[in-house]
Amino acid sequence: MLLAIDCGNTNTVFSIWDGEEFLCTLRTSTHHARTADAYFTWYSTLVQHYGIEADITDVIIASTVPRVVFNLRIFADRFFGCRPLVVGKPDCLLPVPPRVDEGTVPGPDRLANAVGAFDRHGGNVVVVDFGTATNFDVVAADGAYVGGIIAPGVNLSLEALHQGAAALPHIDVSRPDKVIGTNTVGCIQSGVYWGYSGLIEGLIARIKAEYGMPMKVVGTGGLAPLFDQADVGFDAIEDDLTMHGLTVIHRYNKDNGSV
Numbered sequence: 001m002l003l004a005i006d007c008g009n010t011n012t013v014f015s016i017w018d019g020e021e022f023l024c025t026l027r028t029s030t031h032h033a034r035t036a037d038a039y040f041t042w043y044s045t046l047v048q049h050y051g052i053e054a055d056i057t058d059v060i061i062a063s064t065v066p067r068v069v070f071n072l073r074i075f076a077d078r079f080f081g082c083r084p085l086v087v088g089k090p091d092c093l094l095p096v097p098p099r100v101d102e103g104t105v106p107g108p109d110r111l112a113n114a115v116g117a118f119d120r121h122g123g124n125v126v127v128v129d130f131g132t133a134t135n136f137d138v139v140a141a142d143g144a145y146v147g148g149i150i151a152p153g154v155n156l157s158l159e160a161l162h163q164g165a166a167a168l169p170h171i172d173v174s175r176p177d178k179v180i181g182t183n184t185v186g187c188i189q190s191g192v193y194w195g196y197s198g199l200i201e202g203l204i205a206r207i208k209a210e211y212g213m214p215m216k217v218v219g220t221g222g223l224a225p226l227f228d229q230a231d232v233g234f235d236a237i238e239d240d241l242t243m244h245g246l247t248v249i250h251r252y253n254k255d256n257g258s259v
């Protein structure tokens with residue numbers, strides 16, 4: 001069985017893939033100082049709690065935080081006796097190499113999204129991923145990741161407003177019915193929700209115009225369903241897209257003898 005690990009700047013997600021389906025998805029906050037033993041304590045407690053029979057033989061990691069990879073490598077070696085595949089490292093093959101400016105290191109989460117989206121939808125796709133950042137990942141006709149857009153994430157924007165303006169409280173994003181807020185919270189909610197909806201809609205339109213060919217738009221990440229309620233232009237919402245991409249990359253490396 002495969003353990004797929006997606007480390008974002010905010011959260012780290014583990015999913016167990018049995019070859020046909022994900023048996024579970026476990027989430028913890030990302031901390032570079034977490035040790036291999038701490039990962040295992042957390043992981044084994046939850047696996048036991050859910051009554052999952054997991055026989056992990058392989059591990060794949062996509063990490064946007066380079067420092068966490070060190071302890072995750074020890075975790076894979078110590079508890080599962082395997083050398084993990086790390087997306088973005090030279091020994092982890094991708095079905096199609098990215099086409100970006102020389103010297104650019106695309107986020108491993110974006111590479112996994114591109115592979116996952118191509119596997120499910122074919123090429124000419126844009127993935128909109130709501131995480132710490134909101135990133136738009138463009139996938140060409142042949143499945144190559146060819147760049148996109150990085151915008152500040154929704155929760156980062158809310159946090160920045162709270163940090164930078166003494167009288168503004170911290171709030172959670174939600175969809176206000178009205179655009180014109182009549183109280184402070186309503187005003188912030190409108191700015192972030194309707195502001196972000198405009199950003200997403202506008203950027204999708206500009207990407208499509210520049211790309212010049214019809215494209216599918218796939219939303220992923222925790223806040224995708226919330227923004228779908230504003231009809232921003234998603235053709236599909238898939239919350240497991242990054243993880244799906246990791247399983248496809250793992251299979252590709254198995255088939256091509258690199259693991």
Ligand SMILES: Nc1ncnc2c1ncn2[C@@H]1O[C@H](COP(=O)(O)OP(=O)(O)OP(=O)(O)O)[C@@H](O)[C@H]1O
Pocket residue numbers: 007008009010011012130131132133155172173174220221222223226
């Ligand atoms: N209404 C909401 N308001 C604020 N946050 C929300 C809301 N609904 C979901 N979320 C957040 O979405 C997150 C899940 O999103 P996702 O895993 O895609 O990104 P992330 O873990 O925050 O970012 P990263 O992957 O960059 O670490 C949850 O941690 C949750 O806090």
Ligand SMILES: CC(C)(CO)[C@@H](O)C(=O)NCCC(=O)O
Pocket residue numbers: 008009064104105106107108109110131132133135150
């Ligand atoms: C944009 C984020 C932060 C999104 O998780 C991540 O993919 C990242 O750190 N990327 C590196 C830069 C790039 O993708 O071009």
Ligand SMILES: [K+]
Pocket residue numbers: 006008109129130131221242
């Ligand atoms: K993510």
